[in-house]
Amino acid sequence: MDFSFIPDLQALGIEGATLAMFISLLALLLTGMPLAFVTLLVALIFALGWFGPMALPLITSRIFSFVNSFVFVSVPMFVLMAAILDRSGIARDLFDAMKVLAGRIRGGVAIQTLMVAVILAAMSGIIGGEVILLGLLALPQMLRLGYDRRLAIGVCCAGGALGTMVPPSIVLIIYGLTANVSIGELFTSAFLPGFMLASFYAAYILFRAYMNPEMAPIATPEEMTTREKLRLLKGLFLPVLVVIFVLGSIYGGIASVTEASAIGVIGVTLSTVIRGEFSKDLIIGAAKQTLRTVGMIVWIGIGASALVGVFNLMGGITFVSNLIQGVSEEPIIVILFMMGILFVLGMFLDWVGIALLCMPIFVPIVRDLGYDPVWFGVVFAMNMQVSFLSPPFGPAAFYLKSVAPDDISLGEIFRSLLPFICLQILALFIIIMFPGITGH
Secondary structure (H helix, E strand, O other): OOOOOOOOHHHHHHHHHHHHHHHHHHHHHHOOOOHHHHHHHHHHHHHHHHHOHHHHHHHHHHHHHHHOOOHHHHHHHHHHHHHHHHHOOHHHHHHHHHHHHHOOOOOHHHHHHHHHHHHHHHHOOOHHHHHHHHHHHHHHHHHHOOOOHHHHHHHHHHHHHHHHOOOOOHHHHHHHHHHOOOHHHHHHHHHHHHHHHHHHHHHHHHHHHHHOHHHOOOOOOOOOOHHHHHHHHHHHHHHHHHHHHHHHHHHOOOOOHHHHHHHHHHHHHHHHHHOOOOOHHHHHHHHHHHHHHHHHHHHHHHHHHHHHHHHHHHOHHHHHHHHHHOOOOOHHHHHHHHHHHHHHHHOOOOHHHHHHHHHHHHHHHHHHOOOOHHHHHHHHHHHHHHHHHOOOOOHHHHHHHOOOOOOOOHHHHHHHHHHHHHHHHHHHHHHHHOHHHHOO
């Protein structure tokens, strides 16, 4: 095949080629082309323009090393687990069970929503399904009880996005694959920061509720017998059991992350069988949803891996690393600069693409600066937590909009998220300034 139409990019030098690559990516993304195909196309053009046709096998070998990872099998497992959860009544019963624990305090339904969000995050680590579930279960109830609209919206979106931080987080799994660090260690390190962020949300809800009681009225207490309370609390049993088996097997060293993900799928499936909800339609629907989600992640991974591989062979990663490290002699300033880059990228790109494009450049810098890459993984996940809520493309807002009442606009959702974004940024700075919170 004749590739003479592609110019000789070596003439630009690495500085010019890096700029040309960035402009090409931006221009193609503005056309609406999916990120996966943009990165793959740019990788192909620059491989041919810099090395010639003989470089094409380099792209395929890079792609193979990405998709051939055993740990990557855990991603479709956790997605399948979330898809089965979406289609079962487990989340609804979990929400009802929390009435017993949080029903009598001011802001109780919001706290109840937050507790459900943490348990759902610890079961699957998938963001979209959680936000939609909370939007269907909790938002109508809070609005009906007279909760402040912005507080109700913010709790559903921010709570649903906790899956980014609370293990087993797909964000941490992809980071671990990219940075070549232990995913079990990442889960252990993210456990406390994830619950710290959830506690910030809870403190904010209670503060607003008690400072302005009209924002979060106390629901009329339901007279429940002990038998009724026990019946509701049974809804906690199966989800908590699944969380204990999944996370307990990882932290106890009994199973790897991949094996634990399979345990999770079996646990959730058995839960639907016990509850009498298991059906052919449920499994087929969950499988289709899993294929759609994982297909997107795999294609983004293929494109990003190819692009990073070509850019590395061009010497681009070394060039960008030197550029970033030249920002300051103070290591913490360099880390904050990288956080700024991730924050801006998070407004426009999918987190999978950000992880696969940036971490091969950032993680070696982090190591050179003397920081632990496991700690940086937790910091990265917290930064991506912010990106899930940030305008203009914060996915959590779009997920909630898809199930919210018609009179709630996207603009109102984003305005509702501002206090929660501030809390996320506060949590991010605490982890940066006090890395001991992660145990590293």
